[in-house]
Structure formats: structure tokens, C-alpha cells
Amino acid sequence: MTKEQLVRRNNIKISGDGEKTMVFAHGFGCDQNMWRYLVPAFSDSYKIVLFDHVGSGNSDLSAYDFDKYDTLQGYADDIIEICQELALSNVTFVGHSVSAMIGVLASLSNNDVFENIVMVGPSASYINCDDYIGGFSREDIDELLGSMESNYLGWSSAMAPAIMANDERPELSEELANSFCRNDPKIAAHFAKVTFLSDHRHDLKNLKTKTLIIQCSEDVIAPTIVGEFIAENIESSELVIAEATGHCPHLSAPKETIEIIKHYLNSAEVLHEFA
Amino acid sequence: MNSHSELDLIDYKALYNEASVGYFTADAGGYIVNINDTFLKLLGLSREDVIHKVRFQNVLSIGGKMFYETHYIPLLQMHGVVKEINFEIVSAEKRRIPVLVNTKKSISTDGKKTYWHSTVFEISQRKNYEQELIISKKKAEELSEKLSVLNEELTKQSDIIKEQNTALEKLNLVKDKFFIVVAHDLRNPLVQLHSFVHLIEKHLDKFTKEQMKAMGRDLKSSINNTLGLADNLILWAKSQMKEFSAQKTHVNIQDIVMELILMNEDFAKSKSINISYTFDNMRDIVADKDQLTFILRNLLMNAIKFTPFNGLIKLDVFDENQDTIAIKVSDNGVGMSEELKDSLFKMASKDSNQGTMGEKGSGMGLSLVYEFVAMNGGTIDVISEEGKGTTFIVRLKSAERHLSEN
Numbered sequence: 001m002t003k004e005q006l007v008r009r010n011n012i013k014i015s016g017d018g019e020k021t022m023v024f025a026h027g028f029g030c031d032q033n034m035w036r037y038l039v040p041a042f043s044d045s046y047k048i049v050l051f052d053h054v055g056s057g058n059s060d061l062s063a064y065d066f067d068k069y070d071t072l073q074g075y076a077d078d079i080i081e082i083c084q085e086l087a088l089s090n091v092t093f094v095g096h097s098v099s100a101m102i103g104v105l106a107s108l109s110n111n112d113v114f115e116n117i118v119m120v121g122p123s124a125s126y127i128n129c130d131d132y133i134g135g136f137s138r139e140d141i142d143e144l145l146g147s148m149e150s151n152y153l154g155w156s157s158a159m160a161p162a163i164m165a166n167d168e169r170p171e172l173s174e175e176l177a178n179s180f181c182r183n184d185p186k187i188a189a190h191f192a193k194v195t196f197l198s199d200h201r202h203d204l205k206n207l208k209t210k211t212l213i214i215q216c217s218e219d220v221i222a223p224t225i226v227g228e229f230i231a232e233n234i235e236s237s238e239l240v241i242a243e244a245t246g247h248c249p250h251l252s253a254p255k256e257t258i259e260i261i262k263h264y265l266n267s268a269e270v271l272h273e274f275a
Numbered sequence: 276m277n278s279h280s281e282l283d284l285i286d287y288k289a290l291y292n293e294a295s296v297g298y299f300t301a302d303a304g305g306y307i308v309n310i311n312d313t314f315l316k317l318l319g320l321s322r323e324d325v326i327h328k329v330r331f332q333n334v335l336s337i338g339g340k341m342f343y344e345t346h347y348i349p350l351l352q353m354h355g356v357v358k359e360i361n362f363e364i365v366s367a368e369k370r371r372i373p374v375l376v377n378t379k380k381s382i383s384t385d386g387k388k389t390y391w392h393s394t395v396f397e398i399s400q401r402k403n404y405e406q407e408l409i410i411s412k413k414k415a416e417e418l419s420e421k422l423s424v425l426n427e428e429l430t431k432q433s434d435i436i437k438e439q440n441t442a443l444e445k446l447n448l449v450k451d452k453f454f455i456v457v458a459h460d461l462r463n464p465l466v467q468l469h470s471f472v473h474l475i476e477k478h479l480d481k482f483t484k485e486q487m488k489a490m491g492r493d494l495k496s497s498i499n500n501t502l503g504l505a506d507n508l509i510l511w512a513k514s515q516m517k518e519f520s521a522q523k524t525h526v527n528i529q530d531i532v533m534e535l536i537l538m539n540e541d542f543a544k545s546k547s548i549n550i551s552y553t554f555d556n557m558r559d560i561v562a563d564k565d566q567l568t569f570i571l572r573n574l575l576m577n578a579i580k581f582t583p584f585n586g587l588i589k590l591d592v593f594d595e596n597q598d599t600i601a602i603k604v605s606d607n608g609v610g611m612s613e614e615l616k617d618s619l620f621k622m623a624s625k626d627s628n629q630g631t632m633g634e635k636g637s638g639m640g641l642s643l644v645y646e647f648v649a650m651n652g653g654t655i656d657v658i659s660e661e662g663k664g665t666t667f668i669v670r671l672k673s674a675e676r677h678l679s680e681n
Contacts, residue, residue, distance in 0.1 A: 029345030033353065097345075140337035147338030147363065196341075218305075220332060220340045245304055247344035251352035252303075 006085050010051040010078060011058040016043030020090040020115075023049045025079065027097025027121070028195045029188075031057025034096070037254035041262070046092070051082060053099075055187040064187050072098065072198050076105035083113045092265065094118040097221065097247065098195040100213075105200065107209045116268060117211045118261055121247050123222040124230055125199040132201065135223045141196045145189065204233035211237040212264040214257065218245040238264060297374070297395030300381075303388065305330035314395050317374075319367030331393070336363040336371060347378075351391065355380035361398070373402035449621075453639075460504055464497040496542075507639050510569070521563040521650045525674045528592050528602065529554050531568050535575050536590075543579050548586045550575075555593040556600050559674040566647040567671075573640040574604040574667050581665065582608030600673040605666035611659045619657060620645035 006012065013032065016022075022042050024035040032050040039048050052059040053075055068074040079102065083091060093114045095103040100122030107114050126134045127141060211234050215227030224241055231239035240260050244253030291298060297314025299307050307325050315322060318334055332343045339362045350357045356379045364372045378393040471494050474482070482490075536550055543550055560567065578588045591603040611619070620641055648655045652672055659665040 027345070030349050034349055036353075136337065143336060144338040144341045147336065147342060218330075219344070221344050246348055248349050248352065251349055 001081070001085070003085050006082060009054060009060045009063045010082060011060075012082065012086070013050040014047065014086070015039070015050075016046055016048040018044075018046040020046050020092065021049060021088045022046040022092045022094060023051075023079070023083070023088065025051070025093065025095040025099035025102060026053065026056065027095075027099050028191055031059075033057070034248065034251060035094075038094075038250050038258060038261075041254075041258040047088075049082070049086065049088065053191075054078060055184065055191055061184055061187065064184075066190060069190065070194060072102050072194065072200070073105050073109075075099075075102045076109060079103070079106045080110050080113055090115050092116040092118060094120065094261070095122070096120040096250065097122065098198070101198065101200045101203075104203055104207055108203060108206055111208060114209050116265065117207075117209050118264070119211060119213045119230070120250060120257070121216060121219055121222045122213060122230055123226045124201045124204055124233075126196045126221075127199070129199075132229065133223070133225050135221070135226060136196070144196060145193055201229075201233070204230060205235075207234050208236070210268060212261065213237055213239045214242055214249065214260055215239065216242045216244050216246055216249050219247045221247045240264070297397075299331070299393050299395065301331055301391045301393070303390075305332065307331060308390070317364065317366065317372060317395070317397065319370075334364050334366075336365050339363050347376075351378055351380065364395075373398050457504070457508065457639075461501060464494075464501040467494060467497050504639075507643060511639050511643055521566060521647075521652075523561050523563055523651065525559040526562050526564045526567055528556065528560050528567075528600070531564070531571060532590055532592065535568070535572055538572075539575055539579060542576070543588070546579065546582070546584050546586070548579055548582055548584075548588060550588045550590065552590040553592070555591070556673070557594055558600065560600050561672045561674050562651040562653070563647075566651060570644050570647050570669060571602070571604070573644050574669070577640065578604055578606040578608065578665070582606045594673065595670060598673060599670050602669045602671070603666060604669075605664060607664040610661040610663050610665055612661055616657060616659055620655070 001009070011032070016039075024032065024039070026032055026034050031052045035050060039050070042048060055061060055064040055069065065074070068077075079093075082088075083106075091114050093103045093106070093116070095101075095117065097120070100117070100119035101124060103114065103117045103119070107117060123134065125132065126136050127138055128134050128136065213227050213231050213234075215222065215224050217224060227239055227241070231237045242249045242253065242256055242260060244256055246252050249257045292312040294311060294313055297317055298309075298311040299314055300309040302308050306327050307329050308327065310322065310325055315325065318325070320329070332340050335343055342362070347357060347360055347362075356377075358377045360376045360378075362374055362376055364374055366372060375396045375398050376393055377396075378391050381390045381392050382388070383390065471490060474490070532552060532554075536552065539550075575588070575590070582588060586607055588606045589603070591601075591605075593601055593603075595601040645655060648669055648671075654670045656668045656670075657665065658668075
């Protein structure tokens with residue numbers, strides 16, 4: 001795959017200056033636009049790489065292979081491909097929700113690919129199992145997958161016009177309005193299934209990459225106890241419980257999120273210099 | 276003036292509380308800070324239970340909660356407004372109520388606080404309708420899938436029929452050609468007979484007895500050939516109508532071979548051809564006796580036909596292994612080209628070759644030989660080189676017990 005094909009497949013957008021790189025990976029349900037409140041804070045000192053997972057946002061939907069993306073490894077392989085093809089170095093990988101685990105898998109497949117991982121609202125497994133609390137029962141997940149289908153009837157194609165009639169944020173272009181959070185129903189249902197049935201608890205122990213975990217209070221998708229589990233299982237990790245509530249602190253509390261990430265990266269830098 | 280006073284009479288608070296849609300306002304943290312009676316009634320909760328205690332996602336189904344976090348909130352944060360989001364609300368009595376929610380961001384007058392105003396519209400009936408649509412859609416998709424499978428099947432069958440048609444047309448052509456060859460072969464002896472009769476009728480007294488005898492011999496051999504051809508024709512027609520089956524018995528191969536050699540002695544002698552034979556088999560052959568005779572007669576006659584003066588023909592019978600007896604018929608005659616060898620057992624796909632003395636053949640013999648060998652569970656192979664000769668090897672099943680002593 002040539003660089004141009006890759007850029008088109010994952011709708012890759014590169015901006016900012018710096019020797020170091022930040023790669024932002026969106027979670028289930030949205031696309032790279034969810035990072036827009038965070039990116040300006042880092043584009044002075046970092047090269048910023050934004051992309052859409054294949055099947056989401058403005059990615060090439062025809063590249064969606066139901067076999068390849070039947071596990072999160074398919075997405076992880078894409079990220080390694082992106083880092084190698086774009087010759088990215090000193091990468092800090094920021095992954096929201098399911099993309100946090102995708103980052104773990106990418107790092108386990110290729111240890112050199114990331115310098116740091118920043119997880120926003122991660123979960124290693126969503127379903128309660130023995131002592132582990134993931135936050136959901138299997139029935140809950142089945143209900144979600146069912147509700148995906150019923151919601152999409154009125155959601156997927158009818159959503160765009162409603163978003164376009166948006167006067168409050170003129171900075172959002174029409175193109176963005178058309179694509180944001182609008183997914184192909186079949187692909188979205190598959191992505192949801194792969195995401196919410198994934199279980200990568202056992203992969204955490206093998207991760208050597210330095211990791212920051214940002215967990216919010218009152219996050220339905222990833223309760224704080226899940227964040228604690230992840231922190232306990234990753235060797236060099238730091239857990240920060242944000243004051244922000246919900247699952248998307250980078251949207252609801254971008255300032256706080258930026259501060260947490262900057263503080264972590266700066267201290268990591270200091271440590272690095274002392275080492 | 277009247278209308279103005281009427282407007283003044285409207286109780287906006289009552290309008291809010293008793294509206295036909297649910298209203299609520301949430302603060303930045305998601306907690307409900309204001310709610311109308313309609314929505315409270317839908318939830319089955321009291322105002323005290325809700326205000327500052329319940330967040331909107333708390334009353335959603337699990338699927339709804341996740342949808343709320345992954346779609347609704349990101350959209351709201353990005354756009355400040357969302358419309359017609361379908362959620363399922365779970366009431367205090369655990370009743371599931373489908374609703375559409377519109378939400379709009381609002382900033383307090385001092386600019387310090389953010390609120391989210393929402394409208395909640397119950398859509399139970401529309402949801403039922405939607406469900407029916409989904410079921411119909413699924414059924415339609417299934418049907419369309421079945422149709423495409425059927426379609427594929429039909430296309431396949433149509434392709435097969437086309438192929439069969441082509442094969443039939445080819446076969447028809449072959450048969451047409453075959454009839455011309457046979458008719459031609461049948462005509463020759465008749466012409467001969469006609470001229471013989473003509474001679475007897477008109478010029479009987481001009482020939483000596485010896486001359487008449489010689490002509491009679493020629494005619495006889497020609498008629499014999501024709502009879503053989505006619506027999507073959509009948510056999511072939513029967514085989515085409517699948518009337519044949521092999522009546523397998525234990526056959527003493529030596530008897531058959533010796534009889535055939537005797538029968539064709541004159542024919543061989545007329546070309547000074549020497550026929551030798553060996554029998555090294557310990558067992559009988561299991562085959563249909565008439566068909567085996569037919570096979571060997573054709574192979575032997577062919578060998579004589581395609582071997583020139585002073586040629587050699589060998590017949591060797593031996594046990595190839597415990598189960599198989601091989602019969603080898605070899606000559607040092609004209610041999611045949613690769614091309615001819617390939618089409619040897621196919622019925623009259625070309626004009627039949629003439630023998631070294633111009634002997635006739637319809638090409639039918641070998642195709643019947645092939646069919647009979649197959650019917651008896653055997654195989655036939657041919658080794659041939661142009662100018663050097665031809666060897667046919669027929670392999671047939673041998674009987675389990677040894678040959679009887681006599």
C-alpha cells in the first residue's frame with residue numbers, strides 16, 4: 001500500500017510542528033473530529049496525526065474487511081502501518097475508549113512504535129466476569145447491540161441534516177457536519193460487537209510502554225474500577241481520575257484533559273532527562 | 276384587544292408542566308434541575324426523587340446509556356444541539372418507553388453556567404411501526420438473498436444445458452459423417468455384385484469356369500466383409516440404445532484365439548502374413564464370451580489389414596499380476612500417427628483408414644471394442660509408431676481358480 005492509499009484509507013490528517021509526534025485515535029461511535037478541542041494545545045510542540053479507523057468517519061468504507069476487523073488486532077495493524085509508512089518517531093499515542101486497547105495491541109506487536117500511550121476512558125473488558133468488574137452483563141451488551149440496530153433506522157441517514165442546521169458553531173464546516181458520528185449501520189454494528197465483546201485483560205501485563213490512564217468519574221462505559229484494574233496490570237502506568245464526568249472528557253472538559261496529559265508528558269520528559 | 280387579553284390568561288407554568296411532550300433541563304454535570312409533569316409521569320417518579328439526584332442517562336436502558344456516551348454527548352459537545360435521538364427510557368415500573376429526544380445548549384444570563392434543555396417525545400406507536408418495518412426489511416433482504424441464490428442456480432443450469440447442446444450438436448455431426456462412411460462402404464460390394472450379375476447375364480459364355488470361380492471368390496470375400504459390417508452396425512446400434520450388458524463367465528482364452536486364427540487363416544495367407552502365438556496364463560478370463568470374441572476378432576483382422584505382405588503378427592496371452600490377464604496383439608505393419616491414435620476409439624470421427632490392400636472399414640469396430648472392454652471391466656492400450664507397427668494390449672480380470680488341466 002502506498003502512502004497516498006494509506007492516507008486515503010484512514011483519512012489521515014497531519015498538522016503541527018515538532019520532532020515528537022502525537023497520534024490520536026478516536027473510539028467507537030465517532031471520528032477524528034472529537035479531538036479538535038485537544039489538538040491546538042499540542043500542535044506547537046508536536047507533529048499531530050489524526051485519522052479515522054477504517055469504517056468510521058471519512059475513511060474508505062470499501063476497505064472495511066469484516067474478517068480483518070473482526071478483532072481489534074486488525075485496527076492495531078493499521079496503526080503500525082500508519083506509523084511505519086509515515087516514518088513517525090517518538091510517538092505518543094492517545095487512544096480514546098476502545099482505541100486505548102488497540103494501542104496496547106499495536107505496542108505489543110511492535111514494541112518500538114510508541115514512546116508513550118495515553119488512554120482516555122479505557123476498558124480492558126466490558127463484561128463482568130468472576131472477580132472482574134467490567135461494568136456490564138452479557139445481557140446488557142446484547143441489548144446495546146440490539147439498540148444499535150433500532151437507532152440506526154432514524155439515525156444514520158437522517159442525522160446529517162439536523163447537524164448541518166447548526167448556527168452556534170459556524171467554525172464547523174459543512175463537510176464535518178456531514179460526516180461526524182455518522183457511520184455505515186452495518187459496519188457500526190460490527191464495530192460495536194467487536195469492541196464490547198473484546199477482552200484484553202491478559203495483554204496488559206505484557207505491555208512495557210509507559211502509559212497514562214485518564215479515567216472519569218461517573219463514566220458508564222468505563223467505571224473507575226476498570227481504570228484501576230488497568231493501572232494495576234500495566235507495569236509502568238499512572239492513573240489519573242479526572243474531575244470531568246462521562247466518557248468523553250476531551251469533549252466535555254478539554255482544559256482539564258489537556259492539563260493532565262501535558263503534566264504527564266512533561267514529567268515523563270524530566271524523568272527521561274535524568275535517566 | 277380580545278385576543279391580547281386571552282394570551283394574558285395563558286398560564287405558562289401550566290403549559291410547561293402539562294405539555295404533551297416531556298421537558299427537562301440538565302446542568303453541565305448532567306443532573307436534572309428542572310422537569311415537567313408530563314415527563315415525571317412518564318418516568319413514574321416524583322419531582323423530589325429527580326431534581327439534582329437523577330441524571331438523564333440514569334433513566335435510560337443499558338443500550339441507551341452506551342449510546343448516550345458514544346454518540347449523544349459527543350454530538351452535543353461538538354454542536355450544542357441534537358435532534359431526534361431515539362432512546363429507550365426505563366420507567367420506575369420497569370416499563371420500556373421509546374422516545375425521541377431533542378436537546379439544545381443554553382448559557383445562563385450571567386454567562387457562567389451551561390444548561391441543556393431537552394424535549395422528550397414518546398414514540399411507542401411509531402416504534403411498533405418501525406419494528407414492523409425492520410421485520411419486513413429483513414424478510415425482504417432474506418427473500419432477495421434467496422432469489423439471488425436461485426438466480427445463480429438457474430444461470431448454472433442454463434450453462435450446463437448450453438454445454439450439453441453443443442456436445443449434442445457435435446455428436447450429431449459425427450453421426451452424419453458416420454452414415455456417409457457406412458453407406459459408402461455398403462455401396463462398394465453392391466456395385467461389385469451388380470457388375471458380376473451383369474457379366475453372368477450378358478457374357479456368361481465368354482468366361483471359363485476357372486475365371487468364374489475366381490470372380491465368385493472375390494465376390495464372396497467382399498460380401499463377407501459387408502456382412503461383418505452389417506453385424507457391427509447392429510451391435511453398434513444396440514450399444515447406442517444401451518441394450519448391452521456383459522454376461523460374464525469364465526472363458527478359456529486359448530480356445531477363442533485358436534478359432535479366430537483358423538478363421539482368418541485364408542485372409543492372412545493372401546498377404547503371406549505369419550501369425551504366431553504364446554499362452555502363458557494360469558487362469559481363465561472373466562468376461563462375456565461373445566464380446567471377448569468380438570474384441571479379439573476386430574484386433575486380429577485390423578492387424579492383418581494394416582500389415583503388408585510377408586508381415587508378422589503376434590498374439591501373447593499372459594498373467595500380468597494375480598488379478599489381471601493381458602492379451603497383446605502386435606504387428607509390424609504401417610502403424611499410426613499420434614493424431615490417429617488419439618481418436619482411435621472414437622466412433623468415425625474421420626474417414627476410416629484403408630488397409631494395405633485397400634480393405635474397407637467403417638471405424639466402428641474399434642469404438643465397439645473400446646466399449647466392450649469397458650463393459651467387461653477391462654482396459655485397452657495402444658502403442659504404435661508410423662512405419663514400425665502397432666501393439667494393442669487388452670487387460671481383463673482373471674478368474675480366481677487355476678485353469679483346469681484339460
